[in-house]
Amino acid sequence: MKNPEILMVDDNPADIDFTSEVLAQSEGHFHVNSVNDGVEAISYLRREGKYARAPLPDLVVLDLNLPRKDGCEVLSNIKADPSLAKIPVVIFTSSEANSDVSRSYKMGANCYLRKPGNLAEFVAAVQSMAEFWLGFASLPKRERQ
């Protein structure tokens, strides 16, 4: 895939910075856009207001614990919207609660990835997630923008 676009939804600026950095340096030349809460995420995906010219992402990386609209709600909005439903959503969160894992999959998450607690694993998780979803996996064609 050429110039794969990732939308990262996370209220933690450190994780956005570091994840973007890891992805930018990896071979896939992934491009990361980010928003910090659930309401912004939906505006971005529906390209409302200042996001009118934003590229539709090939992959959404979504935290669960978000201000204004939490990750589960964002997920259900995406999966209920015919124009967004086919975009794979990777849940990327600190929570290791079984209830969060199963709820996410039930609501249509494509993958649940826990943010690892140490640096090397964090880097490996981010890289392999991007390589798998944007390298190996076949994704639906991006719609004309």
Place this chain on the structure above:
Amino acid sequence: MSVSCTSLPQPARSNGRSATTTLVTEEEERTAPAVAQGSGPLRVLLVQAEPADADLALCALREAGFEASADVAQTAAEFTRLVRKNSYDVILADYEFPNWNGMESVELLRREGQDVPVILVSGALGELTAVECIKEGAADYVLKDHLARLPESVRRALRERALRQENRQAQEELARSNRDLEQFAYVASHDLQEPLRMVATYTELLAERYQGKLDANADKYIHYAMDGARRMQKLVHDLLAFSRLGRQGLAIESADCNVVLQATLVNLEATVRESGAVVEYAQLPVVMADSSQLIQVLQNLIANAIKFRGVAPPLIRVSAEAQAKDWVFSVADNGMGIAPDQLDNVFVIFRRLHTRAEYPGNGIGLSICKKIIEQHGGRIWVESGPGRGSTFRFTLPVQSTTKGGYG
């Protein structure tokens, strides 16, 4: 049928309930003050066929200074209706009854979930029967021709009930505070994970990128910060595991402890091999238990025996024997042993008896064992002395074993 004595009786026997008892209205009955321990009138329920006996019993109480009001029940249905409606301090029951006997009231009260002392007030009650009645839950028995004993018997029954109630309250309080603590530990450790992950990850990033580029002190401080963050991550992780034990139900099934031990030894294979430990074991029973939790118990105990070894190569013996209603399991080692004043401390969460440099670990293993065993209705303790090795023993109830024998 309701009777009440509110004034001192005439010092005479009466053949009916006329002289000393008067009927009370429903209203009075409902507004009768609830009797607190040792204050207000004593609420008595008489289970008596003979009204004269009821009067005599009440007189004995009043002569001893009790202000007593009483209802009378003559059938089981009446009895049940009254104990549901009113709260009594004591029940004075005849043993011999045409249709039922006083001991049935003990059973009825138990079914109603009420703790009201029942004192049997009866004619000739054989010694054996009396003992039987008390075994089955009567508070005491008083012979009809020794009614002078009744007041003291009532006082004692009231004291005992007050103690039982205090005890019950204390236990409920303890259970509630344990639940709160578990809830707190769970929430706290959950919410701590995110900020902790940040500290750990970015201190590591700092170390990776700037190690050797600042001065020697900076490197040292980064190292301290990383070490602290990692340790806290482990603590939070363990605390979560510990609090989950109380939150998740047990998967109780028939568990062959021989199989459980083999699974444990597979998990510990590397540790056993590297330490040159020898694990000996006898035939173990089949019990009703959550086998994955039993594996955890044996694994913690055997791993500890290896970790806290003495000079000689570790020798660990695992066995079980039936004692009364329990299986008593033993994990005995030839390790360094534990000082007598520390024997209870070893089961306290996060309590460590050694420095982290000597022996790594959080001090959570034995508290997990204790929690698991207690959840299975057992106890765990240790027998040891410095240089004598340690023997950890725990019990599992025999009645929960399936075959009642060795597996």
